[in-house]
Amino acid sequence: MNKNAGVKGSVKSGNRNIYKYVATMGMLGALLVVVQVGLAFLPNIELVSLLIIVYALVVGKAVFAPIAVFVLTEGLIYGFGLWWLNYVYIWPLLALLALSMRKERSRVVWAVVSGGFGLLFGALCALPYLFIGGTPTALAYWIGGIPFDILHGIGNAVAAFFLFKPSVKAFEWIVNRSLT
């Protein structure tokens, strides 16, 4: 039995009720902001990566709607600096990766994916500096943040390993209830 059948159906039926759909996506986006701000006091320990993976598995391509809410709200809170440009492509990239592995339900696999994403976060953020200041600037940016990337990778892997399954269950229930 396809575990996602109900959720997929719900998202389709959401097209008939655009208000429920918009509200649900808005709330999912707001939750991303809440967990980011709530855990901002911990250096590079975050649940945004895990939630984006879970959203992608639960709502499919609609994951880009809560990501848009999250990225825009982050810009409004912290200002639209160069870091914001990183958010514009990094989170959708993670969503695309998760969508490409949508049938995967192993928490070990997602711990590796999320941990790897955290580890590569600094390198991905360094990309704009390649165009602004060239390779030396991008390398300086990446190398300077390596301790934070290591911490980010470990934090993401641990979070996904322990929270992936309960999160998927919870969000499948929430999204089903919201859209039906």
Add this chain to the structure above:
Amino acid sequence: MMLSQKTCLEERHKNHGTWFVHVLIAICPFFCLNASNQNRRLLLIVLALLVFAAAAIFAYTQFVKPESGNKVLEISIVHGDNSKKEVKINTDAEHLRGALEERGLIAGTESAYGLFVHTVDGETADENLQQWWCFTKAGEQLFTGIDTIPVSDGDAFEITLTTGW
């Protein structure tokens, strides 16, 4: 039928010389276990990530080395009214924060990423006006907190009150 680890590798590589088989047996004992292709792929990805992490740590320890001993630093502070103040600091501190704090040049609030500088040389950035203190080294913007910026003898830093995020 499941082949033993050694037999399996020898079957696969019988035409490539025995040394290759022995190396593989030594470094990858899991290859002939009853692991699925997906598990093998996962293990390879984990190994690749570990290698990447090790390379990253190596790069960090090689390129971000603090220098011990006495150093002379040149600090240039550009205030909101565009007035410029040059300060020479003689310090044993290994990071920029320590050197600036020794002279009482900075103040701010502690965060998970180190000190978030609000005040430099007595002038406080007004967040309502989107003001912030921009740290540069010989004109190049710095990307990490001042707690982790190593200093070397003769380094020149600029601290400029900047408006707009």
